[in-house]
């Protein structure tokens with residue numbers, strides 16, 4: 001994909017950033033052409049005729065949209081518009097809500113608008129309780145099962161998010177077994193902002209202890225071509241009205257999403273690890289990159305929290321304790337919210 005992106009940008013350079021298509025004829029009220037936007041905000045716009053992608057630079061922010069898609073990606077946001085971008089007499093036309101969603105109303109200072117919008121920014125989180133059903137996960141001291149510990153903590157995280165006004169989708173809210181593929185499919189909806197997976201650790205050494213948080217590590221070409229990832233991409237493309245039948249266009253769109261995911265996941269993981277280190281009296285094993293299935297096959301910022309070792313006698317006792325589970329859940333939720341509102345994800 002990276003290669004495709006480079007190719008696209010090379011073509012774009014060769015093509016001389018072709019001039020931005022000119023304003024076409026009359027447009028429905030509220031719609032605005034790329035040329036009008038560039039003039040109004042005095043911004044740099046680049047049009048790539050190969051991928052039909054338009055890139056704008058505004059206040060050090062990169063904004064990318066694609067003709068035919070109702071999704072726009074900025075450095076910090078993935079914005080779903082009311083209608084797809086389209087071309088009319090050669091001009092790229094944005095729907096009426098684009099300007100407000102990306103630039104803010106002209107009468108309101110940009111910073112105030114951004115701050116105000118942030119409070120409602122986190123719409124939906126997928127909370128993933130690891131394992132379940134026939135898959136018990138790690139089995140620890142006294143037969144303590146990872147699947148039971150993490151389901152209870154995930155339910156507490158759900159309640160905490162809901163108390164903060166965030167909608168939660170649980171990948172499982174019962175004993176049932178849910179495949180890893182289905183878990184990532186649940187995260188491939190346009191209105192899902194984050195994926196938080198809860199697991200518990202195990203080790204042959206009973207001494208091993210502490211809490212660690214993971215984000216997705218560098219993906220190989222094979223990882224990016226993984227069947228499940230492609231299925232999720234197709235799903236998200238159709239939900240965003242992107243044409244998934246043209247591989248190059250889909251690759252550009254997925255690069256946009258992947259860059260967005262990678263821009264946020266490490267910071268989110270660090271924030272959760274730091275929050276837990278301060279708020280839960282256990283050793284912090286830090287925040288690390290990994291290639292876990294649910295991290296590499298989700299197309300949104302994602303973290304996986306290992307809440308402690310069920311094989312460590314002291315931690316197993318704590319992980320059975322309701323107050324400790326609540327403390328973990330409170331800290332995970334608060335850390336995510338703190339990070340989201342500080343970064344404007």
Ligand SMILES: [Zn+2]
Pocket residue numbers: 130131137138146199200
């Ligand atoms: Zn696990």
